[in-house]
Amino acid sequence: MNLQPRPQTNKKMANTTLPEYVKIFDFASARIKEMCTLAATIDKKHGPTRIYQTLPRNLRRRAMSYNVKRMPRELREQHKKQLLKQGRKPQTKRPSRKFRRRPKRLLDDYTRRKTQGENTWLETHIWHAKRFKISNLWGYRIPTECCCKMKRQIYRKVVKGALVEDISYYNCIELKGKQKFLIDQLSKLTCNECGETFKSQNAIAGEREGNTFLYGANRYPYDAIGPVKFLWKPMAENELNDDCQRVIWIWVHPATHNTIIEQFIDVFGLIKRELDRKRKILDNEFVGNRKKKLKGEASIGVMDVSDTRVSHLMRPVERVQIYDGSGVVLTDLKDTLVRFRLYGPQSTRVLGCVLRMVKLNDDLNELKRKMWNDICDNGLLTELTPRCVLGLEVRDPRLFMPVKKQQPKPNATSGPSMIDLSNDLSRSLLWDEEIREKVTFTQLSDEDINNLRSKRAVPGLELDLGENEPKIPIILIQNPGNRTSGLSPMNFGAGWDLILPSGWGMPFWISLIYNTALPIGLDTSRFINTSRNLPFFPYDFPDTAAGDAIMKFEENEMTERDLKRPTAKRVNYQALKIASPYTFPWKKLINNYSESNDVTENPTDDFFVLRNRQILKKFNFLIEKQQNSSLTELKLTARCLIFVQLKFVSSGIVDRLAMICLPNESDLAAIRRKSYSNITEIPNSKVKNKSEEPIKTTFAKCRKKRKAIRRKMKNLSDEEEIAQMEEKIAEIQPKLQLPDYSQNINISGSCSRQVIGFVTSCQFLLSVGQVSAFGYCVDAGLKQLMSNGEGIVLLRKKTSLNYACAKINIVKAFDWKLLITCGASVNTGVWVHSPKQHNKFA
Numbered sequence: 001m002n003l004q005p006r007p008q009t010n011k012k013m014a015n016t017t018l019p020e021y022v023k024i025f026d027f028a029s030a031r032i033k034e035m036c037t038l039a040a041t042i043d044k045k046h047g048p049t050r051i052y053q054t055l056p057r058n059l060r061r062r063a064m065s066y067n068v069k070r071m072p073r074e075l076r077e078q079h080k081k082q083l084l085k086q087g088r089k090p091q092t093k094r095p096s097r098k099f100r101r102r103p104k105r106l107l108d109d110y111t112r113r114k115t116q117g118e119n120t121w122l123e124t125h126i127w128h129a130k131r132f133k134i135s136n137l138w139g140y141r142i143p144t145e146c147c148c149k150m151k152r153q154i155y156r157k158v159v160k161g162a163l164v165e166d167i168s169y170y171n172c173i174e175l176k177g178k179q180k181f182l183i184d185q186l187s188k189l190t191c192n193e194c195g196e197t198f199k200s201q202n203a204i205a206g207e208r209e210g211n212t213f214l215y216g217a218n219r220y221p222y223d224a225i226g227p228v229k230f231l232w233k234p235m236a237e238n239e240l241n242d243d244c245q246r247v248i249w250i251w252v253h254p255a256t257h258n259t260i261i262e263q264f265i266d267v268f269g270l271i272k273r274e275l276d277r278k279r280k281i282l283d284n285e286f287v288g289n290r291k292k293k294l295k296g297e298a299s300i301g302v303m304d305v306s307d308t309r310v311s312h313l314m315r316p317v318e319r320v321q322i323y324d325g326s327g328v329v330l331t332d333l334k335d336t337l338v339r340f341r342l343y344g345p346q347s348t349r350v351l352g353c354v355l356r357m358v359k360l361n362d363d364l365n366e367l368k369r370k371m372w373n374d375i376c377d378n379g380l381l382t383e384l385t386p387r388c389v390l391g392l393e394v395r396d397p398r399l400f401m402p403v404k405k406q407q408p409k410p411n412a413t414s415g416p417s418m419i420d421l422s423n424d425l426s427r428s429l430l431w432d433e434e435i436r437e438k439v440t441f442t443q444l445s446d447e448d449i450n451n452l453r454s455k456r457a458v459p460g461l462e463l464d465l466g467e468n469e470p471k472i473p474i475i476l477i478q479n480p481g482n483r484t485s486g487l488s489p490m491n492f493g494a495g496w497d498l499i500l501p502s503g504w505g506m507p508f509w510i511s512l513i514y515n516t517a518l519p520i521g522l523d524t525s526r527f528i529n530t531s532r533n534l535p536f537f538p539y540d541f542p543d544t545a546a547g548d549a550i551m552k553f554e555e556n557e558m559t560e561r562d563l564k565r566p567t568a569k570r571v572n573y574q575a576l577k578i579a580s581p582y583t584f585p586w587k588k589l590i591n592n593y594s595e596s597n598d599v600t601e602n603p604t605d606d607f608f609v610l611r612n613r614q615i616l617k618k619f620n621f622l623i624e625k626q627q628n629s630s631l632t633e634l635k636l637t638a639r640c641l642i643f644v645q646l647k648f649v650s651s652g653i654v655d656r657l658a659m660i661c662l663p664n665e666s667d668l669a670a671i672r673r674k675s676y677s678n679i680t681e682i683p684n685s686k687v688k689n690k691s692e693e694p695i696k697t698t699f700a701k702c703r704k705k706r707k708a709i710r711r712k713m714k715n716l717s718d719e720e721e722i723a724q725m726e727e728k729i730a731e732i733q734p735k736l737q738l739p740d741y742s743q744n745i746n747i748s749g750s751c752s753r754q755v756i757g758f759v760t761s762c763q764f765l766l767s768v769g770q771v772s773a774f775g776y777c778v779d780a781g782l783k784q785l786m787s788n789g790e791g792i793v794l795l796r797k798k799t800s801l802n803y804a805c806a807k808i809n810i811v812k813a814f815d816w817k818l819l820i821t822c823g824a825s826v827n828t829g830v831w832v833h834s835p836k837q838h839n840k841f842a
Contacts, residue, residue: 051079058148123338123505124166132521138254140169143521150518155766157518158528159489162344162408164517165525168505171257172337173250173264177328180242185267185328191220194611198230198248202387206234207426209387209477209497213611214260217267221608221640224543225263226256231389231477234426247431249333255538255546261332270323270330336436338505341479342517343495343528345381349408351476351496352376353515354508355394358471364424368392371425382491386480391428393471397511398449400462405514429473430501439472440503475499481532488531488767530763530774533645533811540760542586542641542776543609554656555582571799575683578798579750584657584758586776590639592748593780607639609776616642620810622786641776645809646759646795650676652804653771654762654795660775661753661794661803662785671792671805679803681751681796748781753794753803756781773806782810 028035052064052071064070064079066088071079114121119136128134132143143166157163175182183199190197190212203210209231216223233247252260264270323330342350357369372392375384429435452463481494500508513519529536538546559582562570573581580588590607610616619642646660649671663671663679670678713725748755757777765772773795785793785808794803 051075051082120169120335122166122168123503124168124509127506127509128166128519128521131519135522137522138169140254142169145521145523146519152766154518154520154524154527158343158493159767160345162342162346162350162495162517163520163524164347164350164509164512165341165343165520166338166505166509167341167525168335168338169254170251170339171254171335172333173252173257173260174331174333175248175250175264175328176245176331177268177326178242179240179244179246181327182246182248188217188267189214189225189263191215191611193613195613203230204232205237205240206232207389208385209389211387214256214263217263221611222543222606224541224608225259226253226541226544226546227537228252228256228260231475233431234389234391234424251339253537253546255549256544257334259545261330264330265323268326268328268330270325270328273322273324336502337430338500338502338508340498340500340508340512341495341525342498342512343479343493343520345379345491345494346408347495347517348376348379348381350512350515350517351498353406353408354397354511355392355474355476356397356400358393358395358469360393360471364427365393368425381478381496382481382494384478386478388478389426390476390478391426391430391473392476393429393473396444396449396470396472396507398444398446398507399465399469401511402514403460405516407516428475430475430499432473435473436501439470439501443470443503472504473501488765492767493528493532526761527763530761530772531765531767533774535643535774536761540643540774541609542584542760543607551583558582573798576798576801577681577683577751578659579745579747581657581798584760585747586641586758588745589747589755589757590641590778592746593778594639607641610640610642610779616810619782640779641757642779642782643811644757644775644777644782645811646773646775646793646806647809648771648773649792649805649807652676652795652802653764654759654773654797654804656759656761658759658762658773658775658795658797659751659755660757660759660777660808661751661755661796662781663790663792663794663805664753667753667794667803668790668792671790676805677802679794679805681753681801681803683801751796753796754781754784756785756793759795774811777808782808 052060052075055072055075059072061070066083068076068080068083110121110126114125119139119141121141122128125134125141128143131147133145133147134141135144136142154163186198194213196202196210196212198210198212200210200212202208209229211227211229213227214225215221216225229251231249231251233249235244235246250260320334320336321332323332352372352375355372357365357372360366368390372390374380449463452465453459456463475498477497477499479493479495479497481491482488498508526536526539535541538544538550541547542551571581579585586607644660667679670676709725709728713722716722716725757775759773759775761775762771762773764770785791791808792805793808795806796803
């Protein structure tokens with residue numbers, strides 16, 4: 001049988017030959033219908049029926065359903081057709097500009113609102129207002145959190161990428177005077193036992209930034225103010241002596257700004273200078289032409305962006321407050337400097353794309369250029385000396401800003417293991433006030449930059465202004481990350497601080513964003529601090545006035561939130577045995593332990609937080625070794641709080657205001673069996689207690705009284721009688737509100753387990769997949785915990801009856817900075833320092 005396949009050749013077409021060429025026009029016209037059908041099939045959207053549904057979620061806006069301009073430009077026409085098919089009429093323009101919502105001079109309106117309001121705007125406020133939730137805190141409009149859900153993206157960026165935060169709300173105070181006199185007077189506000197001070201050898205030469213904690217003058221350990229950062233103006237080591245004139249910048253939190261200014265005035269004996277009414281802020285040589293330009297454009301309806309920025313300064317107001325006396329001059333540089341903070345391992349490369357040094361015929365500038373290029377090319381961050389300072393003069397980032405976002409360059413294959421950071425590298429022109437003002441007021445406007453860019457034949461090329469290019473002085477400060485791998489990875493949170501002259505916030509901010517730095521707010525920086533085992537000011541500082549103020553602010557918010565709910569929908573805290581659901585009753589808790597221990601101290605005295613490093617280190621050692629008998633050797637007062645870290649042993653989560661309790665014998669037995677679900681709180685009995693009148697009965701009686709008074713008021717006409725009735729209603733009204741939690745009750749014995757402290761911050765850490773909490777405990781409570789021999793405490797939320805088990809540890813390095821050890825190595829890198837700095841580590 002023949003199994004060969006049959007030939008597939010068509011006999012009719014066998015002798016047909018194909019032409020050598022085809023006429024395109026005739027070929028396409030013969031198949032026009034097929035091409036139209038194919039094009040219609042391709043354009044037909046399969047799946048989403050709306051154009052805006054094809055966009056990624058981060059580009060969708062709710063206003064797209066009625067506002068076509070919210071769509072990307074290439075999709076507007078298709079979206080407009082879809083709206084017309086729905087029967088929606090196109091919106092017509094208003095006949096006149098006066099019907100528009102925006103004012104005629106939008107920049108003038110922004111300037112007025114920025115300067116005249118109670119809360120000052122940051123330079124990046126308008127950018128943040130479109131993307132972040134803004135809160136009024138400490139006299140500023142501060143971005144708190146992004147409107148998008150991006151917690152995991154933020155964690156990936158801080159571990160592998162770069163984050164950026166605008167912390168320009170921190171205020172800078174400048175002190176000038178003799179070095180010995182400055183150090184002697186500032187030492188009255190610090191304590192050597194708590195860590196670094198202003199006379200630290202690490203920072204006295206100006207090569208590194210220092211950190212310390214301030215107290216009231218000669219009031220340690222009471223009257224705590226808050227943490228500060230300080231930076232001495234760099235000087236050569238051979239010029240340093242006690243009589244040399246020095247300048248120091250002290251960066252303070254806005255919540256402590258006024259308090260610290262008052263302390264400096266008292267310590268140095270300063271008097272405020274009177275304002276010279278004849279001198280105006282723009283009376284300088286380099287802005288004389290600009291003043292004429294402003295006056296000339298007053299009659300024209302055009303106002304330059306940079307001119308509008310400084311036009312409100314043309315009046316006799318004090319831009320900076322100056323105090324002097326006893327050979328010391330204090331200058332309040334509040335809102336005259338911009339400060340950005342970058343986190344993440346890629347922050348160096350992001351800064352390398354944004355900061356390009358100016359070419360100058362100077363040996364020092366050439367040395368800085370070479371050093372900065374080496375750091376950027378190799379992505380050096382943790383290998384540098386912790387908190388080292390670099391002073392650079394850079395170009396305007398708008399001249400070479402990328403058209404689209406671009407990823408930083410990949411890591412180099414090899415790089416230097418050590419760079420010599422000499423004292424000269426930390427010098428910067430930013431210390432000079434005249435140069436700062438000149439750079440601010442002679443800034444080119446965005447319109448000028450765009451006009452120069454539009455004249456380029458090839459779009460995207462960088463601009464070169466030659467000699468007219470501005471030289472912007474900046475200061476870079478390295479921030480070290482975690483020195484040990486615990487709850488977060490090694491070097492977690494490392495990055496840079498970028499300090500700029502005022503007016504340059506937005507150009508550098510946009511350039512950082514275009515180079516893939518992810519913007520964050522206040523809540524994210526608080527999360528990063530908690531992940532690094534560091535307290536966050538002022539939320540985790542209960543012994544300061546700022547911490548007490550934020551506590552009262554949160555108390556008012558929670559009280560108002562509960563008052564808006566009906567009585568039946570509120571949490572019954574009395575049934576849950578919660579003595580203080582809205583605030584931290586630190587004084588009451590300490591007084592309870594002082595009375596129980598028969599301590600002869602005045603119960604009205606204030607408390608303090610233990611920050612003595614030696615005592616904390618010894619206390620933690622005795623707890624780890626379970627040596628309860630040796631705790632009496634520390635001789636701690638009963639009126640101190642100790643900062644502790646809580647690592648969860650069981651499942652569960654807590655929040656701020658959660659209670660830290662001691663376990664009883666049955667709880668310890670359940671913990672040994674790992675049956676954590678059996679540890680619960682027994683709620684209050686529903687049987688009426690004769691000593692306490694039920695809440696519902698009190699509310700009912702008060703309502704009846706109020707209704708009776710209001711009926712009488714309807715028939716009254718005398719104003720005096722009506723006023724008397726209104727006073728009676730005002731007396732009854734508080735009883736209809738929330739229960740009074742301010743009464744004198746036993747906080748430590750408010751529930752079945754003894755309360756020894758409260759949780760101030762809690763976060764779920766993605767690095768380890770568990771909850772980490774921080775709080776404060778009373779010293780006497782920790783001593784009682786040692787008698788159990790387990791070191792385990794119970795945590796309970798204020799809205800729950802279940803307890804969670806956690807291992808308690810005292811934070812050894814209770815500090816708002818990281819401890820630095822000479823010669824320590826980080827991963828495979830080496831800390832970089834100059835040979836002269838070997839003996840300067842504390």
